[in-house]
Amino acid sequence: MLDVRRLRLLRELAHRGTIAAVAEALAFSPSAVSQQLSVLEREAGVPLLERTGRRVALTPAGRNLVRHAEAVLERLELAGSELADARQGLAGSLRIGTFPSAARAIVPGALTVLAREHPGLEPMVAEMDPARVGDALRAGELDVALVHDYDFVPAPQEPGLATEPLFSEAMYLASPAGARPAGDDPVGRWREHPWIMGTPGTLCRTMAARACEAAGFTPRVRHQVDEFATVLALVAAGQGVALVPRLGAPEQLAGVTLTRLGMCRRTRTAFRSGAAAHPAVAAFTAALRTALPPDLDEGPPARALAP
Template sequence: MAEWDIRKLQILRTLREEGTVTATAEALRMTPSAVSQQLSNLARQLGVPLLEAHGRRVRLTSAARLVLRHAEAVFEQLERADAELAAYVRGEAGQVRVGAFSTAVPALVVPAVRALRESAPGVSVRVREAEAAEAYDLLAAGEVDLALSLAAHAPTARDPRFHVAPLLADPLDVALPRDHPLAGAAVLRLSDLAGESWIFGGSGPWADITRTACETAGFSPVQGHAASGWTAILAMVEAGMGVALVPRMAAVRGPSAVAMRELTEDRPVRHVVTAVRRGAQEAPPVRRVLDALRKARPAPG
């Protein structure tokens, strides 16, 4: 296969446009002898004559015109690559693969993607729902570029693989039956519900969050029923089977017979963080997605 040299092909192309070696040298800020030497080297590399004498000047051979005909497609593709690379450097192009836990997808990732369609349509975001353990395995394996998780389940700052940064503090509200005596209370503390039957998962992140929040408020929650899906949890609350903590970010719309109450004191929160492979936070498309996620954060309640 012939040895193709882009720089020398550009010189040949300029010679076709300028018409003389002298004019080509001036256009490229080279000496005429350097232009001639580069074209002679290119002819040897390709194994065909590229120039022929034409009076006191030179002109391109038919082989040179054939070479340039094919080279034009290369030049065109390189122009596209230059434009795309420049857009990448500005954070306006590139693909970012995001692994995020279930409630973060509709509350944060989807609004961020919508905003990016307007501000940086060249940035493509691929979303994969994944809880913390899986998300960090995917991040370490290079299968996602950015992970969203709860801070309680994120790697520690001592982990050299990841750069972890806080994103938001998500308040936890209480779901009560509409006819509950405290549903209309002017002030509601978590400790006021110490004697209630609680609904949360038997294990996993949400069970840990519920137990930790209640214990911080001074009591251990009595688990009346176990469920992990919000539809099931709220249906049981509606039926008067118990109460439940619900993350504000989940934006859960409960049945009309469920009262969603904001805690006025000792309000628990869950902290959400972002993580990327260490050093990748400087990649322009990743920075653009991180910025979009920050802007997508709901206003504090």
């Protein structure tokens, strides 16, 4: 009988590519991961991995088993959802991941709704960049999360996960009040100015860099800041320009001009495949919709980076 926990390790290896990456993501030692995969090979009765020096690749049988593992893990999530639905009332912990602007503007209202309608549920919120959410969900560190993608940064296909659209919001270029260089392109005319961007590796940083590339220039990054309130304070101090979403600039700030752009950020709820019907996940999603600010809109259609 194949062990589902070892199947999960094999699925993670197919996604991450190295035993070290699997070990880091799931808080195991590399030797423990390697040992468990060796046991899985003995259970399967056929080679699942090809080892060349320090590199490991899946054999055709290994890749085929990963397909079955995805189906098995999804069915287990469905079974868990049905069992939870059969209980009387929601209770226990609900581990929620969110990015900072949603944590400030939406999540508190959603938690208020949850406390009123499901007092036995204990939500536990953790802030993290959406780029880390997939790993945390698959590792069981989160039950549900808010994730986003931008124009110029399409959402990657995450194995073992499913998402549900929640809302879209407009993007703005934040510039010091009174500064307006010549040019019709709302991004391109700032090519000679310093920029304030997120830290490398974040979706926000990638989005801003690609928006500048689409406007025909490479930005000169002066400050690297992730928190939008700090970004806007630096803009007001004349330290550069930045791209911010609607939730990152909830009110007009003195010293800052916001110019709406023809691009948007889209937010979705994310969860493990098969968990959409879990009553706690469904309750949180419903509470989020109740807590959305009334002036959020669908924004302009998605726009891809030109080749």
